[in-house]
Amino acid sequence: MKGSAKGKCLCCGEFYPPDHRNVRHQRYCSKPACRKESKAQSQRRWQQRPENQNYFCSPENCQRVKDWRKRNPGYWRKKKSSTQGPLQEVFQRQVAHNEELIPKHGLAQQRYVKSHRILANCRRAERDRQRDLGDCKAGREGEGGVGNCPAIVG
Ligand SMILES: [Zn+2]
Numbered sequence: 001m002k003g004s005a006k007g008k009c010l011c012c013g014e015f016y017p018p019d020h021r022n023v024r025h026q027r028y029c030s031k032p033a034c035r036k037e038s039k040a041q042s043q044r045r046w047q048q049r050p051e052n053q054n055y056f057c058s059p060e061n062c063q064r065v066k067d068w069r070k071r072n073p074g075y076w077r078k079k080k081s082s083t084q085g086p087l088q089e090v091f092q093r094q095v096a097h098n099e100e101l102i103p104k105h106g107l108a109q110q111r112y113v114k115s116h117r118i119l120a121n122c123r124r125a126e127r128d129r130q131r132d133l134g135d136c137k138a139g140r141e142g143e144g145g146v147g148n149c150p151a152i153v154g
Pocket of ligand 1: 009010013028029031034
């Protein structure tokens with residue numbers, strides 16, 4: 001009897017054929033919802049490691065972000081300029097289909113949206129961490145629970 005050829009998904013509880021390269025680590029099947037859960041779980045595990053617990057609100061992190069911003073001034077406020085490469089052309093061709101989705105700023109807008117997503121992740125991670133630990137005062141009295149880490153406000 002060989003029952004080990006199948007794994008049981010921790011999310012939906014169904015049996016699935018694991019990827020042979022990943023048999024030892026895989027705990028979830030390939031359904032989109034389960035993959036998402038798998039990713040969330042590993043993120044949670046990562047955050048729970050002692051060395052990562054202050055990753056998003058520690059002074060070192062704030063400093064790291066500040067340094068990065070100093071090195072990349074106005075990164076997400078870049079205006080349309082003469083330095084636009086081929087990417088911009090691609091966007092402009094897409095505008096015909098996506099006029100609503102990609103406003104006039106094109107690439108700069110994309111970067112802006114992306115940086116916002118990253119910050120949102122920071123905030124979410126920070127909130128989750130506070131819920132788990134309940135001992136970090138950052139973010140409690142901030143607007144909408146955003147946190148008062150100077151690097152991620154504004
Ligand atoms: Zn599943």
